Amino acid sequence: MIVFTLNGIGQRLDVDPTLRALDVLREHCGLTGPKEGCGTGECGACAIWMDGVTRLSCLTLAGQLHGRAVTTIEGLADSWDENEATDTTDQPPLHPVQTALAERGGVQCGYCTPGMTMVAAELLRREPNPDRAAIREAVSGNLCRCTGYHKIVDSIEDAAETMRKKR
Ligand code: FES
Numbered sequence: 001m002i003v004f005t006l007n008g009i010g011q012r013l014d015v016d017p018t019l020r021a022l023d024v025l026r027e028h029c030g031l032t033g034p035k036e037g038c039g040t041g042e043c044g045a046c047a048i049w050m051d052g053v054t055r056l057s058c059l060t061l062a063g064q065l066h067g068r069a070v071t072t073i074e075g076l077a078d079s080w081d082e083n084e085a086t087d088t089t090d091q092p093p094l095h096p097v098q099t100a101l102a103e104r105g106g107v108q109c110g111y112c113t114p115g116m117t118m119v120a121a122e123l124l125r126r127e128p129n130p131d132r133a134a135i136r137e138a139v140s141g142n143l144c145r146c147t148g149y150h151k152i153v154d155s156i157e158d159a160a161e162t163m164r165k166k167r
């Protein structure tokens with residue numbers, strides 16, 4: 001039995017611990033935010049947080065989830081405490097990185113976006129005021145075939161500014 005929390009909700013899964021975490025999340029937990037791009041640790045599309053640290057779920061075994069706090073893109077907005085204080089609409093809250101990517105054209109086909117967002121959000125939690133070089137370095141393991149990266153970096157800069165103002 002694999003016991004862990006997933007986006008704040010307790011899970012007890014009777015699954016083969018040698019399955020990939022990516023497959024368990026998508027097929028057993030119904031969370032399709034983490035994407036499979038390469039399946040070999042090269043593209044970052046499958047990124048999740050384990051205890052707040054980015055991990056590639058295609059290279060993580062289900063058994064490694066045991067006892068951990070797992071966050072996927074579906075639960076990322078809840079990790080941003082300001083959402084509770086500021087959300088006055090019926091819309092599901094977004095993390096500032098999600099909002100910025102949408103507003104600045106940092107999303108095209110969207111396939112890389114969940115992984116890119118998880119990595120960027122972890123960066124901004126650790127480093128509230130990263131320069132462009134630090135942003136590029138942080139997302140250097142996330143491949144995007146659409147955007148050319150400039151708008152992604154612009155978006156992360158915007159999100160950083162938004163988060164600094166609200167902190
Ligand atoms: S699918 Fe995991 S790094 Fe590409």
Ligand code: FES
Nearest residue numbers: 108109144145146
């Ligand atoms: S938006 Fe299409 S791969 Fe990044």
